[in-house]
Amino acid sequence: MSIGECRRLVLMRHAKSDWGDNSLSDHDRPLNRRGMADAPLMARWLAENDLIPDQILCSSAERTRETVELMVQVWPGELSWSAVDSLYLASPDTIVSMIRSGFSGAKTLMVVAHNPGMAYLASMLAGKGVDMPTAAIAVFGVSHSEWDDLDSETPLELTHFMRPKAL
Template sequence: MASHLLLMRHAKSSWDDSGLSDHERPLNKRGRRASGLVARTLVARGYAPDVIWSSDAARTLETAKRLIRIIPGAQTVHHNPALYHASANTMLTIMQRESEPGGRLMIMAHNPGMAELYNLITGHYHRFPTGACAVFKRIGKAPWHDPQSWRVVDMVLPRDLEAE
């Protein structure tokens, strides 16, 4: 049974190569640094994901791979093209269709969908900057894909980590 749900927006991407499509853009230097900071923070706080479901965009895959290099025991990254610019409802539909993973699941995708899903679960607006990771803990016995199944317990923001 999933104990935690982590929603993470990809880290900061590069706009240096105007010939690349949005889907192909890699991380920039700041994004690469932020990925490591977030990964180390998730490990230190006991929220490191066991499984990552990622959009197939270059910047999300690169963010996920950088996390996996740092997180001990992270199992795998599942690339899902449907997560590319997915809405909150699309992400919930994906969760409903997939079998419930054990442990801590991270969904890595894009805005505005990540902010929409955070808002749907919490009932509160929160800007979801690049590299942000919201951590939710499972509550009650509702189905895991039900937004009422989760309570926010932490919000990891790269800009706060850089200041530490």
């Protein structure tokens, strides 16, 4: 696979969530005001850097779905995305397993999920510690010809990293 054909993996931690309603389960917590502002901000950053994903996979939690919904409104056209229960508070191995299953057509695949799994996976793939505050994005170049060749033990090139407070 040539450099021009390199796949990209975009890992994102959901935007800032609201802790104000104690009656809600963790899974059902929505975004707070800052999260609602940060999600489109990060979507614009991805667009400005030519990193709009072909497909998005996100946790089924309310805050991850809201993050994705706000982001796709910024980008042109229709974008394929799926919310998956197994990404809720998932381990790095579970996240990699989800990436490996059924995304062969995606050149740029985005996963929106939770810490600590996202920070652990980003750190494992980068081969160094990567802090993933809310709405942070880590982008990796993936030279594998297929997503199912990806594993968490083989470091990838961290090509971009951004968090809302840096914009």
